[in-house]
Amino acid sequence: MRHLLKKLLPSVAVALTVTGSSLPIAARTQTYPIDCAILLCLSGGWPASVPCARARAEFIRRFTPWPVEPPLQIWRCPMGASFEAAPPSNSTNRIFDAFFQNNSSGPRQSFPERDSIDPIAVAWRASDARDLVPTDRALRLIQDRADIDISGPEFNFVRSIRVFDVRYARQHESGRDGDCNRSATVVLGTYGTQGDFAWQRSSVTALPSAHVGLERWGEHCPGIYHRSVFVDWRDYEGNYGFEQVNY
Structure with missing residues (x-):
């Protein structure tokens, strides 16, 4: 090929x-x-x-x-x-x-x-x-x-392509007691058998290891505010590739 x-x-x-x-x-x-x-x-x-x-x-x-x-x-x-x-x-x-x-x-x-x-x-x-x-x-x-x-x-x-839309991910301390508040909205776009595309709910923990920006998510409570789109895929021979766009 x-x-x-x-x-x-x-x-x-x-x-x-x-x-x-x-x-x-x-x-x-x-x-x-x-x-x-x-x-x-x-x-x-x-x-x-x-x-x-x-x-x-x-x-x-x-x-x-x-x-x-x-x-x-x-x-x-x-x-x-x-x-x-x-x-x-x-x-x-x-x-x-x-x-x-x-x-x-x-x-x-x-x-x-x-x-x-x-x-x-x-x-x-x-x-x-x-x-x-x-x-x-x-x-x-x-x-x-x-x-x-x-x-x-x-x-x-074609079916290997995944689109992770991290629409919102925030982690911060709040209140006098130092509670850690975390909230995130992540959706995953995937391709079906015939190349049809669909969105479904996902989570920060489902992001691939190649994603950058949320490595400290869940670690104590460092302040984090992150939005990105991460796309990965494998080519015909199975080689891995990815792109990330932060916004």
Whole structure:
């Protein structure tokens, strides 16, 4: 997986220089196919490249308060849309195969003829309307989950993403008797079997050890006031990664 991504990304960087530079950054990052780039780059452990750097920046922007959004919105990546070009002969990697599935029952996606298709470059080629799924097709995409079956273990990296929103955590002494008051509101966002995202109540004690800022929570009564969003994940190969934004 990682070797394939590294092989593809140099050509993606060239494609971005030619096709992506004409759009403002906001327009490129808000175009829904960026989620295809986030999906692929995340699975490969965020390889060093221009498109993956931009995809990661958007990934982080989405949970930089406020509001806190799902960092990967897989329902915006039209994996079920098919290409006119024939799929590659090597079909062992379903993450890439998803971009080449035949779907005779649905509308087809039109691309210029070429010998090979780079799925990350396609995800980022937002400056040419011919390269995007038509608007009516986008509106028909399932709005809260992937539009193909991603229940297999090869997509575990999607379900590994966790979003801890520490909306409020405070610890302080109060009153003459020196009582320690602690209060916190923490919610956890997780992804379901098909990439659907949902929030649930959580707690300070459930935060991963990589989280910084609440290490002394519950220790005597040092004054603490903390708010943050912490996101962690594991890539396709199981490598751990995380980002924290304090506010």
